[in-house]
Amino acid sequence: MAYPDPYPRPAPDPFIRRWLFITACIAALMLLWQFLPAIEAWFSPREAAERTVTARGDLAAEEKATIELFEESRASVVYITTAQLVRDVWTRNVFSMPRGTGSGFVWDDAGHVVTNFHVIQGASEATVKLADGRDYQAALVGTSPAHDIAVLKIGVGFKRPPAVPVGTSADLKVGQKVFAIGNPFGLDWTLTTGIVSALDRSLPGEAGGPAIDHLIQTDAAINPGNSGGPLLDSAGRLIGINTAIYSPSGASAGIGFAVPVDTVMRVVPQLIKTGKYIRPALGIEVDEQLNQRLLALTGSKGVFVLRVTPGSAAHKAGLAGVEVTPQGIVPGDRIIDVDGKATDDVAKLLARLDDRKVGDVVVLSVERAGKSREVRVELQPGN
Incomplete structure (x- = not known):
């Protein structure tokens, strides 16, 4: 006669069975992953197939020209x-x-x-x-x-480095290719390329100084460290000095500026000869703030002459400054243009004069008391 088991074993819980099954699957997958490289090596070929180098062919003509220019x-x-x-x-x-x-x-x-x-x-x-x-x-x-x-x-006694060939900037066209060589972020002798994006740009000078005019705008990458390097045309000629960028982040944003070589050709020889650049001047005193007030009062354009230096070129040419009379202040001569080019403000007048050199004769269109006339002035050394 069989007696019932006093301690019957409980039936397996379905949840526990599923958990054990999942654990076993995970363990199997982990073992498979562990031995997968050995399995792959067992079934793969004993020797890897050698790769052949694909022939490149000749460089494009534009690439060859760029490489030659840089070298x-x-x-x-x-x-x-x-x-x-x-x-x-x-x-x-x-x-x-x-x-x-x-x-x-x-x-x-x-x-x-x-x-x-x-x-x-x-x-x-x-x-x-x-x-x-x-x-x-x-x-x-x-x-x-x-x-x-x-x-x-620098005192280079032997193996003198070649001077960069000098070009011109007056005949530059928007869209032509340019090349910048410099040392951005200390990464020496870096070449970047782009085009002339715009011409005759102006930037304000440092600490309220006179604006830098006639700048070349380019999208060639210019970064900190590029300053002072050459901007070249496709013939490898100097057309500008990379000088500034517009960038909220401080790195290149595709808007760089270069001092045109025509300005460099006018300034550098003087610096070598005398150590400083002597700006051509008329011998007059002007002030931008006072000029703007007078223009607002009279509703006109141009640059008012505030004072004429006695014995200066402007004095000899008959220019007159502001006069103080019992009836009030009488505006002086107002310079409308220089050699047919408009002078809307003091910065533009200085830029027009800076395009010339001491001893050149310029023709000023001036107006005083509603009467216009032309005055020829021989430019003198400025301060």
Whole structure:
């Protein structure tokens, strides 16, 4: 006679069975994953098939031209590092502190190097590195802050680097290709390409100084460190000095500016000869704020002459400034244009004069008391 089991085993829970099944599947998958490389190696061929190199063919003509331009121009571009001498207030020792980097280019066989004024501004010393790796301490020759141009000189005794070929900027056309070589972010001898995006742009000067006019706008990538480097045309000729960018982020946003080579050709020889740029002047005093007030009162355009320097070119030509009479202030001559080009404000007048040189004769269209006339003035050295 069979007796019932006093301790019967409970029936397996369906949930526990499912959990055990899932756990077993996971364990199996983990083992499979662990041994998968060995399984693949077992079934794969014992030797990997060798890859063959696909023939590229000839470079495109445009690529060849760009490569040739860079190889021929690279040696004319330099890398500039600046430092500032600092005196320790406790030890009184003087030491050199790195300040910044920039670019430049060889101007002539005498070792003159052209760069931006803001690259060396505030520096106590500058080192110029050539493309072949040689370093030279540079001497400052001259600066023109109004044009953001500076000239340095290095003593290259042998294996002189070639001077960059000089072109023209007056005949530039929007859309033509340009090439920029420089040292952006310290990445030396970098080439970027683009086109002329616009011409005759103006940027405000530093610390309220005169505006920099006639700038070339380009979409070639220009970043910090490119300043002072050359902007070249497709023939490898210098057409400008890369000087500024418009960028909310501080990096290239496709809007860069370059000082045109026609301005460089006018300024650099003076800096080499005298150490400073002497701007051509009329011998008059003008003021933009007062000029705007007078224009608003009279409802006219142009630049009012506030004062004429006695004995100046303007004085000899018969120009007259503002007069103070018992009846009130009488406006002086108002310059409407220079050589047929309008002068809507003081900045534009200075730009028109800066296109010429000392000794040139300009024709001014002036108006006073409703009467217009033309005046010929020989430009004199400015302050």
